[in-house]
Amino acid sequence: MRYSVSSNAQVRVRFAPSPTGWLHIGGVRTTLFNYLFARKHGGKFLLRIEDTDTERSEQKYTDDILSSLKWLGMEPEEPILYQSKRFDLYKKVADDMVSKGQAYRCYCTEAEVEATREQMMKEGKKPMYARTCRNLTAPPTGREHAPFAIRSKFPLTGTTSFKDMIRGEISFPNEDLDDFVIIRSNGVPTYNFVVVIDDIEMKISHVIRGDDHINNTPKQMYLYAALNHLAPPDGDAPKVPMFAHLPMILGQDKKKLSKRNGETSTNAYREQGFLPEALLNFLVRLGWSHGDQELFSMQEMIDLFNLENVQVSGAVFNTEKLMWIAGEHMKKADPTRLLKIIQTDFGKCFSGVSLPRLKEPLTIELIKHIQQKVKLVKEVAEQLHPLLEKGVMPVDSSGLKWNKDADTKQKVKNGIESLIELGRKKLLGNNSLAEAGVGHADIDGILRGICEQHGIKLGDFTGPMRLFVTGQATSAIGLFDLLPILHWSDIEERLQACLKA
């Protein structure tokens, strides 16, 4: 909160997800803060795939992370580092630590370790490894050829502390810290180990991550000290990066956001039709603020972002606010771009419509109006669908007010007949009234005129028309705007259907 960035160091940050699940929305927020920080300081944003868990890592998840980041517009600026390709290196570093007495071979079985852990829990202590093998000079008898893990030889006394850029000084008594495993008995390295090796090699200047990593930091501090010799000789990278631990994103139940208490998959938001900039705007306000400002363009986020204004406590993921922000960004979006997204992501919404109709300029005109009222791209597509259909569509007219009043019903029909006639006259051989120079205000005048002439209320008149022309009782586009845009032939067919209702 109170620490600023030293100006001469090159800022290099990374997002380091493990491909064991779809890109989590919390990961997107972490990425966003890293990305904004890099942009703001003229640094670089990098990506590292932490696929050391060979059991659970899957290619499809890596693909998902990559495609989601691309969708969000936050792509890495240097080649992606895959940890699974570097096992040999990690092993060598670990062996080196063993030979220097910074780590040791542990011959305990998982069951043995688990047993002591449970025992300590019962005694009211923090469950830790009993350090059985810490001072061994040779393998225990009978286990000479047994597989062994490699553990860090973490100091037993003193304290380990670091200065968090968001929270200030955080320190841990060393006696509470474990001799954590750095290489599993199957030879695969663990997270806390490789993260340090890679951050050193990638010359990461600032580690910005979720605060669930606070407790890992002292372990990593130990490793930074032990692996100091790995730091690049050019000295342009800090020996130990600065840390900034971001508050968690919480579900409605105030617990860490997970599948159980909210939608966590980034893809789901894309499929629902959120604009990426809307999602990002919502996410940036979860834990960060700039005075009273709520709406930010990507450029504004970059210009305004800073770690000083990052919040310390967790933030509940609030879907209502997301929806509001989505609507605000929708209003500002370029309609041509919206059409493109509709075509690539929401083609399925157009069953029964010949897609070439999407290319007609009238589509853009329709989108311009629709986007003012809806929040999601999918909604734009759904609103567009019936409008682009040729001719009549099935409608449910049972809810119409005129069902209760035969007199009005007849008057409205008379009015519609007048409208059809008038429309033809105004069309002057064009496809649509708009092409003939008829606009919103003209339609307003025409409809009001007809209502006056036939002695009906505007609301009674527009209700049935809206239903038959849009196929829906309510629509995201006003009738006054819609009538000029659509092909008059389609409107006429639909109004004829209305007359028969």
Next chain:
RNA sequence: GUCCCCAUCGUCUAGAGGCCUAGGACACUGCCUUUUCAAGGCAGUAACCAGGGUUCGAAUCCCUGUGGGGACGCCA
């Protein structure tokens, strides 16, 4: 249980000792327009976890308590 972190309206937040009878936003409620719908405008309800200090003065600093969350893996 142990360690770490946190604590302002229901939610996101502003707040860096006096500008705070605590501001904005979402949501909610009401009103206006009711001569088009899911628009727009206006207004309102609503919070400094508790107790002790420090200070002329505390939402803001300190301590304690309470509450919440996170971490305690040969997951990341």
